[in-house]
Amino acid sequence: MPAAARAQPRRPDEGGALLAGLSPAARALRRRAQGGRARSEYARSRDFTRTVGRERRNGATGGRPLPRGDRVGEVIFLEVLDRRGRLLDRHRIDRCPITIGRAYANDVIVDDPYVCPTHLRLLRTDDGALRVEDLGSVNGTHGDPDGARISRAPLPSDGRVRIGNTVLRFRRDDASVPPALVQIHGASGSTRLTRAPVALASWLIVAVLLMNSVLIEGYERPQGWRVAGLGILFVVGISVWAAAWALVTRVVTHDWRFLAHTSVACIFLGLDLIGDTVQGYVRFIGAGTWSGTLLSVACNAGPVGWLFSAHLALVGTMKAPKRLAVATVAALCLLGLFTFASRWNSFEFSRQIHFDAALRPLPRAWIPGAPVEAILAEVLDLEGEVRQLATQKPRAAAWLAGLEEGDSELGSQRNEGRVRQHRATGRFDPPGQNR
Structure with a gap:
C-alpha cells in the first residue's frame, strides 16, 4: 500500500454518513438481511449438535472424519x-x-x-x-x-x-439384532376369531351355558327373572374380561381386537362345560386312582390354559413355547387357588347341595365292578374284625349296640360326648361310672 494512502486518516463518520444517505426503507432492508444471516448461522450451529460428538464449529475437532475402514x-x-x-x-x-x-x-x-x-x-x-x-x-x-x-x-x-x-x-453398526416379530394378517391362527360372524356365533355358547345351568343342573323351578339375571351376568362378565384384554392388546400392538377376545372367552366357557362333564365321569370311574386324579386336573386346567394361551396369542408378543409355559403356570395357579377356596368353604354350613344335581348315565361296561366272591370275602373279613373288637371291648360293644337300637337312656345328649370320645381315643367310660 502506498505511504500516502497509509497516512491518510480515516474519517470516523464515514460509516454513519453512508447509513444516513440511505432511505429508511433501505436501512430496514439492510438490517433484515443482517438478521437473516445471523439466524442462518444460529440454525447451522444447532445442526452441528444433533449428532453426538460431531464438530460444533468448523475446525473445532481437527478436520473431517476419518474413513470408515479406519x-x-x-x-x-x-x-x-x-x-x-x-x-x-x-x-x-x-x-x-x-x-x-x-x-x-x-x-x-x-x-x-x-x-x-x-x-x-x-x-x-x-x-x-x-x-x-x-x-x-x-x-x-x-x-x-x-x-x-x-x-x-x-x-x-x-x-x-x-x-x-x-x-x-x-x-x-454391524451388531446383530433379533429377528422381526411376525405381524399377524389374514385369517390364520387366532385372528380368525376377529371376524364378526365368528365373534357373534360364539355368543351362542352363552345360551347353551344358560340352558345347562337352569334346565339340567338346576334342582329348583326356573324363574324368569333369575334366568334373565343370569344371562345378563354372563354377558357383562364376558364383556369386562374381553375389554381388559383388549386394553392390553391396544397398548402393545395398537389394535383393540375386542371381538376376538370375546370369542376366546365364550369358547373357553364352552370348553369348561365340556371339561366339567368329562370330569364328572372321570371322578366316578377313576375315583381313588392316580390316573383319575390326573385326568380330573387336566379337565380343569386344560380350558384355563387354552384361555390364557389364546389371549396371549392375540396380543402377539410371545413365542409359542413361552406362551404355552406362561398359560400352563397361570392355569395351575388358578386351579390351586380355587381348590383351596372350595376346601375352605366346604366346612361352612350351607343350604345348597355340594354335588352335581345332574344325573349322568353310564354304559354298564364303564361301571367298575367286582366278582361276588370278592365281595363276600370282604364281608367275611369285616365280620371278623367286628367280632375281634367285640371280644376285646365287650362293654363298649354292648353300649354302642344299645345306642344303635334307639335306647332312650343311651341315646341321650349326655352320652353323645362319650360316643365321640370313644371314636376319637378308643377309651370308653360306662354311663354309670361318673355318677
Missing part, C-alpha cells in the same frame, strides 16, 4: 437401558471424547437421579480402543451391571457399563 473413525452406537434391560434410547457416536451425565452440557443426557451431572467420559486411544473414565461421580461407574467399581479402564468385552440405575451398552 478403526479410529468407526461409528458406534450407545444404547441406554434400565436395570431390567429395557431399551430407553439410542445415540449415534461419531467422535470421541464424549461426556455422559444428567447436565444439559453433556453429549449424552441420562435421566437418572443416581447419575451425576457430569458422570462419565468416553475416550478412544491411539490404537482405536475405547476407554471409560469416571469423572469423580458419587455412585461410581461399574464395568458390568453387577461388577466392581472402576475409575479408568478399557471398555468391557460385552460393551456394558452401569452408572446409577442406568446401563450403557456400546455397540458397533
Whole structure:
C-alpha cells in the first residue's frame, strides 16, 4: 500500500454518513438481511449438535472424519437401558471424547437421579480402543451391571457399563439384532376369531351355558327373572374380561381386537362345560386312582390354559413355547387357588347341595365292578374284625349296640360326648361310672 494512502486518516463518520444517505426503507432492508444471516448461522450451529460428538464449529475437532475402514473413525452406537434391560434410547457416536451425565452440557443426557451431572467420559486411544473414565461421580461407574467399581479402564468385552440405575451398552453398526416379530394378517391362527360372524356365533355358547345351568343342573323351578339375571351376568362378565384384554392388546400392538377376545372367552366357557362333564365321569370311574386324579386336573386346567394361551396369542408378543409355559403356570395357579377356596368353604354350613344335581348315565361296561366272591370275602373279613373288637371291648360293644337300637337312656345328649370320645381315643367310660 502506498505511504500516502497509509497516512491518510480515516474519517470516523464515514460509516454513519453512508447509513444516513440511505432511505429508511433501505436501512430496514439492510438490517433484515443482517438478521437473516445471523439466524442462518444460529440454525447451522444447532445442526452441528444433533449428532453426538460431531464438530460444533468448523475446525473445532481437527478436520473431517476419518474413513470408515479406519478403526479410529468407526461409528458406534450407545444404547441406554434400565436395570431390567429395557431399551430407553439410542445415540449415534461419531467422535470421541464424549461426556455422559444428567447436565444439559453433556453429549449424552441420562435421566437418572443416581447419575451425576457430569458422570462419565468416553475416550478412544491411539490404537482405536475405547476407554471409560469416571469423572469423580458419587455412585461410581461399574464395568458390568453387577461388577466392581472402576475409575479408568478399557471398555468391557460385552460393551456394558452401569452408572446409577442406568446401563450403557456400546455397540458397533454391524451388531446383530433379533429377528422381526411376525405381524399377524389374514385369517390364520387366532385372528380368525376377529371376524364378526365368528365373534357373534360364539355368543351362542352363552345360551347353551344358560340352558345347562337352569334346565339340567338346576334342582329348583326356573324363574324368569333369575334366568334373565343370569344371562345378563354372563354377558357383562364376558364383556369386562374381553375389554381388559383388549386394553392390553391396544397398548402393545395398537389394535383393540375386542371381538376376538370375546370369542376366546365364550369358547373357553364352552370348553369348561365340556371339561366339567368329562370330569364328572372321570371322578366316578377313576375315583381313588392316580390316573383319575390326573385326568380330573387336566379337565380343569386344560380350558384355563387354552384361555390364557389364546389371549396371549392375540396380543402377539410371545413365542409359542413361552406362551404355552406362561398359560400352563397361570392355569395351575388358578386351579390351586380355587381348590383351596372350595376346601375352605366346604366346612361352612350351607343350604345348597355340594354335588352335581345332574344325573349322568353310564354304559354298564364303564361301571367298575367286582366278582361276588370278592365281595363276600370282604364281608367275611369285616365280620371278623367286628367280632375281634367285640371280644376285646365287650362293654363298649354292648353300649354302642344299645345306642344303635334307639335306647332312650343311651341315646341321650349326655352320652353323645362319650360316643365321640370313644371314636376319637378308643377309651370308653360306662354311663354309670361318673355318677
